[in-house]
Amino acid sequence: MRMKQSGRPLCRRLSILLLFALFLSGCRSDGSPAHREGIRIGVALYQQNDTFISTIVSHLESLARQREDDSGLKITLNIADSRGSQATQNDQIDRFLSAGCDVICVNLVDRTAAAVIIDKARNADIPLVFFNREPVGEDIMRWSKVYYVGAEAGKSGVMQGELVAEAYRKNPAALDRNGDGVLQYVMLEGEPGHQDALLRTEYSIKAVTSANITTEKLANDTANWNRGQAASRMSQWIEQFGSRIEVVFSNNDDMALGAIDACRAAGIDPLPFVVGVDATPPACESIRSGELKGSVYNDSPGQAEAILTLSLALAQGRNPAQLLEFDDEKYVWLPYQKVTLETIDTVIPPDP
Numbered sequence: 001m002r003m004k005q006s007g008r009p010l011c012r013r014l015s016i017l018l019l020f021a022l023f024l025s026g027c028r029s030d031g032s033p034a035h036r037e038g039i040r041i042g043v044a045l046y047q048q049n050d051t052f053i054s055t056i057v058s059h060l061e062s063l064a065r066q067r068e069d070d071s072g073l074k075i076t077l078n079i080a081d082s083r084g085s086q087a088t089q090n091d092q093i094d095r096f097l098s099a100g101c102d103v104i105c106v107n108l109v110d111r112t113a114a115a116v117i118i119d120k121a122r123n124a125d126i127p128l129v130f131f132n133r134e135p136v137g138e139d140i141m142r143w144s145k146v147y148y149v150g151a152e153a154g155k156s157g158v159m160q161g162e163l164v165a166e167a168y169r170k171n172p173a174a175l176d177r178n179g180d181g182v183l184q185y186v187m188l189e190g191e192p193g194h195q196d197a198l199l200r201t202e203y204s205i206k207a208v209t210s211a212n213i214t215t216e217k218l219a220n221d222t223a224n225w226n227r228g229q230a231a232s233r234m235s236q237w238i239e240q241f242g243s244r245i246e247v248v249f250s251n252n253d254d255m256a257l258g259a260i261d262a263c264r265a266a267g268i269d270p271l272p273f274v275v276g277v278d279a280t281p282p283a284c285e286s287i288r289s290g291e292l293k294g295s296v297y298n299d300s301p302g303q304a305e306a307i308l309t310l311s312l313a314l315a316q317g318r319n320p321a322q323l324l325e326f327d328d329e330k331y332v333w334l335p336y337q338k339v340t341l342e343t344i345d346t347v348i349p350p351d352p
Helices: 010-024 051-071 086-098 111-124 153-170 195-210 227-244 253-265 281-289 300-315
Strands: 039-045 075-081 103-106 128-131 146-150 182-189 214-222 247-250 273-275 295-298 331-333 336-339
Touching: 039 051, 039 086, 039 300, 051 075, 051 253, 051 281, 051 300, 075 086, 086 103, 086 111, 103 111, 103 300, 111 128, 128 300, 146 300, 153 195, 153 247, 153 273, 153 295, 153 336, 182 195, 182 227, 182 253, 195 214, 195 247, 214 227, 227 253, 247 253, 253 273, 253 281, 281 295
Parallel strands: 039 075, 039 103, 103 128, 128 146, 146 331, 182 214, 182 247, 247 273
Antiparallel strands: 295 336
């Protein structure tokens, strides 16, 4: 996430800017009194039991409490779990609009469904912040008060492929266990048609082949970002291919951990070279234990920080470009980082 100023730690810099905005302003831009009863933010989630999404929510709640303590401004987060249903999420958005939320943050179930939500919010003049699941570009441009916070999925795929290529260059025999000069792999994909799944799948393999490493796909299938589904898919592949599986690419960490679960259950030792995306807390534990070989850090604290900063600015009718730097005036992109056993304590320091 790029900020307008540099030279101070992110959280401190944002807190200073926000406190300045909060305390020096007694009115909205339209001259009405600022929120005497606080700011209400509706948060609609595609599925709260998704490990990465639940991590963002945890950071968001913690940051909101911190901002309340720092500023004295009451911040209410109304969090709704859509449980994978776009119809349910649309109903939740309707309730947020009826309740007069100041801002609505949406983690879409279906990225193609954004237009309906945007039109409803525009009619009510309530700003929207989409996050983690990027709407179609044309929809983002439908209204000036629509924004997106997230990370560029294709880059995570590239980094995941680089993790495999770097490990192969360092010790080819550790990955190419049958010594045929080819990496035999399986691919666990997120839900069908999801942009992040498509891009991570494509770019991870491109990054490996671009490093002049020959690959052979044994199988691929969707597991809908879910650990249990991934374990089931992997169990089937183990029965079919056995020790021929040398590398497991997974579009996220939950599915990567599911693949490891299946390998354990089948008594496979050593494990295939398994890589994921997100660097969630459970994945970091697995990396430190040596089972998950690598992941790509998806900055959940940074996303939560940007979501809250953007929401508070919009709720007060302020120009968020004074606090955050945007691409195309709409997008706040957070960077990815590669995570391995060697780098994890630098990228994600362990809790004290």
